[in-house]
Amino acid sequence: MTHTGRKPDEGERYRAILETAARLICERGYEGTSMQEIAAACRMTKAGLYHHIQNKEQLLFAIMNYGMDLFEEQVLSKVQDIADPVERLRACMRHNILLVTRGWSKEVIIILHEHATLTGEARAFIDARKKKYVDFLQEAFAQAAAQGRIRPVDPTIGAFSFLGMVLWIYKWFKPDGRLTDEQIADGMVDLLFPQVAAAGAEGQPGTSPLRVVRPTGTTGPDSSGTGTETP
């Protein structure tokens, strides 16, 4: 007998397959990963793998839905009840950046990279789940702008600027670079949603477009060796 004997709690095994497949697809791309390789990584034959899944595209669809679940659990659900729109956006950006930089969910990276791989209904379904996030951001931007808390900006442009800054990170971030993910999160949050000084103590009015609490902080002076990738 093979070394089975254990009872894998139904969905447990399936999720393990999704995570293994996600790891490979994240590394080599969807088209660049064969079912053979995925099966081998799951310590199975290809036919054995096909016992659990329908076909390759459905596998990708399942991975992406799993990734959206993880995102909603680790980002959206943690910030959507924050009353203040700016604080909501700040916390959201922070959580989202850390979701991307910490490599715990390859599924999320696949959602980001393979944005045009799925077609038809599966594509539409994932896009609809994404759109809920965009709507959430747009509303927060609209509220923040209506309260005069941020510069007046088209909520769509605000939302997609937010997303660009945050999600592009997957293309260049390396965990052993000069900047930690925490520093990146802090820096980007303060760049897009600056904290206003509590008291208006002015040094000189100058031409600086806005006053800031944070002095200069951890910002090193132009050390060109970044340790990060190119975008």
Add this chain to the structure above:
Amino acid sequence: MTHTGRKPDEGERYRAILETAARLICERGYEGTSMQEIAAACRMTKAGLYHHIQNKEQLLFAIMNYGMDLFEEQVLSKVQDIADPVERLRACMRHNILLVTRGWSKEVIIILHEHATLTGEARAFIDARKKKYVDFLQEAFAQAAAQGRIRPVDPTIGAFSFLGMVLWIYKWFKPDGRLTDEQIADGMVDLLFPQVAAAGAEGQPGTSPLRVVRPTGTTGPDSSGTGTETP
């Protein structure tokens, strides 16, 4: 045998092949596009195509170098001599956004999407060309911050925020959406590099992090139907 560099006398046909291949690879991805399809789109057989190129990876490398040439010609060369760092960044963002939104150069989109497809020396070569752009942006951010023209921000974080906003656009922009590319460019430039009022006439200090020239402009009030894609 053939040498790596193409001879200039018959560059026309070669560039047409690059552009045709780029169109297909941009649509279906590098791994998802076969040499068969590329050859057919060039109205050739596969063997005929291989008369002009060495192999598939070299073809991608040539496309990416061509894309970097186009980028440097249409963006970098037009802004790198602007003395004022903020104006340099504003103009650069604008040109770069329009390079992405107008679909004239599929090669550039391929550079963005296939950021991890090349390996070895070819990958390092393209990455080095990209890095020159990152360095250019970092220096501009450092200068602008040193002059107090923008919020003090780590130049690396500034540069990659800039790039994220600009380059992520390829994932969601549709030319027939609600926002034109010009509106997106204007909105993003004003969001990241706000124009300061010429005279410091203050109404009330308030909580608004910065004072703005632009009143509310073309910003429509939260029309949720965006016409754009999901990110």
Add this chain to the structure above:
DNA sequence: ATGGTATTACCTACCGGTCGGTAGGCTGCT
């Protein structure tokens, strides 16, 4: 407790087709 029957979870072996790439031949221009 027992035997019978489904069901699950895999396997080997194979399918038609396509992959990137090449050998060698045939044109037509110089």
Add this chain to the structure above:
DNA sequence: AGCAGCCTACCGACCGGTAGGTAATACCAT
């Protein structure tokens, strides 16, 4: 004559996917 440019024909490897079998387990009436 020589060569660029392009062709037909083909290579071995691999693609996504399936047919059919097998061992182990789960369920269940007796």
